[in-house]
Amino acid sequence: MATIAQQVVFHPVVSESLKVWSTTVGRDKTYRAVQYFARFLAWFLLSKGEKINAARWNALKSHLALGRKLMRLGKPLEHLQSALKATTASGPAVEQLTTIGRQLAYFGYLSNDALVWANSVKFWNLKPSTAARVNKLANQFWLAGILFSITFGLLKSARISSEIKDLQSSGVWTEKGTQADRDAKILSLERTTAGVRYQFIIDLFDVWIPATNLGFVNLNDGVLGLFGLASSLLALRTQWLSVTGRK
Incomplete structure (x- = not known):
């Protein structure tokens, strides 16, 4: 059991993820991906009439957006x-x-x-x-x-x-x-x-x-959520390759 735990904890993907998340850009792009996924999911749940679950994801989206603004205070x-x-x-x-x-x-x-x-x-x-x-x-x-x-x-x-x-x-x-x-x-x-x-x-x-x-233009939150998720994952991939040294 301990061996399995070590293999999971010290797996190269886990180590690379921690290395990427130790950078500001890596964390920001990860938070952004979750933020826009939450935006899409909140829209999807609301379209199904699940207002309570949609509110949870809307709250997550809003708090992540606010937190990312704080992280970017020095970027100008x-x-x-x-x-x-x-x-x-x-x-x-x-x-x-x-x-x-x-x-x-x-x-x-x-x-x-x-x-x-x-x-x-x-x-x-x-x-x-x-x-x-x-x-x-x-x-x-x-x-x-x-x-x-x-x-x-x-x-x-x-x-x-x-x-x-x-x-x-x-x-x-x-x-x-x-x-x-x-x-x-x-x-x-x-x-x-x-x-x-x-x-x-x-x-x-x-x-x-x-x-x-x-x-x-007039695109709904579902479409914008998917677009934001896609661009975030693409940018995160760039940061991943940069930090890990992969080609």
Whole structure:
């Protein structure tokens, strides 16, 4: 029995999970996945008329959302630093501008989101009309940040695809060393493209959440819950691979 317990407790998956959850990003993405799953489940139970069970999952969703706001209180400065670093980075100007726009938008989103949290916990009381404006502004910045990220992904993916085609069609490669260098560069570009497209998929799931909050589209909590769950699991996978060193 003790041997079985040791095999479970010290299983590599358990060890890797603890390593991922020891990071702020790992915990945040896990909480986010549970939050949006709870949002979907509360909607599903409510549609079945199970109001008591739905209320439990709604409460979990709300508390996780509030807790995640607290965890993100320092993140606006991270995005501001990233925006400043992007101003001196090399690369195509349009990609640089979309990167700066994305980071500034997330800075605005998380700054206003911090005010939403402060009002929610009664640390800083806002008038209902002011609180509504702050919440709307947070969603506007959030939507802008995702749209900048989508634009960046499209531009960078197109540019890299063009570079790969140029490398593949440029002359006859007879020297082994030269051909090996070209193949290595193509492989590197393909990996970069895969990363960009992966983030693009995450953004496509997430964009509907602030868009619905702002009234641009009208998706129900069930759909938004599934979209948020999907994007959270994809982001968690990225963090998992980063922390564990898997490829």
